Amino acid sequence: MDPMIACHECDLIHRVKPLPKKGIANCIRCGSVLYRHKPNSLERTLALSMAGLVLFVLANTYPFLALKMGSQTHETNLITGIKVLYSQGMQGLAIVVLLTTILAPLAQLLGMMYLLLPLRHNRVPPQFGPIFRFVRGLQPWSMMEVFMLGILVSVVKLAKMAQIIPGVAIFSFFALIVVLAAATVSLDPHEIWQRWEKLR
Numbered sequence: 001m002d003p004m005i006a007c008h009e010c011d012l013i014h015r016v017k018p019l020p021k022k023g024i025a026n027c028i029r030c031g032s033v034l035y036r037h038k039p040n041s042l043e044r045t046l047a048l049s050m051a052g053l054v055l056f057v058l059a060n061t062y063p064f065l066a067l068k069m070g071s072q073t074h075e076t077n078l079i080t081g082i083k084v085l086y087s088q089g090m091q092g093l094a095i096v097v098l099l100t101t102i103l104a105p106l107a108q109l110l111g112m113m114y115l116l117l118p119l120r121h122n123r124v125p126p127q128f129g130p131i132f133r134f135v136r137g138l139q140p141w142s143m144m145e146v147f148m149l150g151i152l153v154s155v156v157k158l159a160k161m162a163q164i165i166p167g168v169a170i171f172s173f174f175a176l177i178v179v180l181a182a183a184t185v186s187l188d189p190h191e192i193w194q195r196w197e198k199l200r
Helices: 041-060 078-085 091-120 128-141 143-160 168-186 189-199
Strands: 004-006 013-015 024-026 033-037 065-069 073-077 163-166
Touching: 041 078, 041 091, 041 168, 041 189, 065 143, 078 091, 091 128, 091 143, 091 168, 091 189, 128 189, 143 168
Parallel strands: none
Antiparallel strands: 004 013, 024 033, 065 073, 065 163
16 A cells, blocks of 8 residues: 655645656645655765764864964864853853754764664664654754854954964864755655565
8 A cells, every 4th residue: 555645735645656757746736745756865865974973073073163362272162162151151042052053963863874774774773763753853953054154153253353263173064064954855754664664
């Protein structure tokens, strides 16, 4: 029996059918896009998740920015900013930044690795369904691009006071934003669920 999908706009139920290359399935009632054909979705998403994990380690290990004032140089990293916010009495903001720039992206990357690596070798990891739904639900909480925008605004303001030296982490962080976005776009949930159905 073919799996079913509900239209996100009008809730009309459709049967999920295989699509041709670059094909798009539209709702027969309202015309909204139901799903698209994404070739090699599992392999591409897995490769991007692996690359993202490497970039995540670099972004959290190396200096993010350095401020040079005269003969003094102060290096910062992602954790430093969160610690400063917490120590200045902005605990709520520090927790939000920690959640949206470190914990949510890390959980998303590790979750995709946990799910897709076994599927790639025709095995189903334990608790596949709940973990896949959890990882999908994390996507709105990953707001690294908002954090990067805030950093850029701060850099413009601080450039008048000190020399700004970008570190390895800021380039890794920017690349991580791009890689995570690409992994989200390349992921085909319907293909993942179909593989799970066949293997369980």
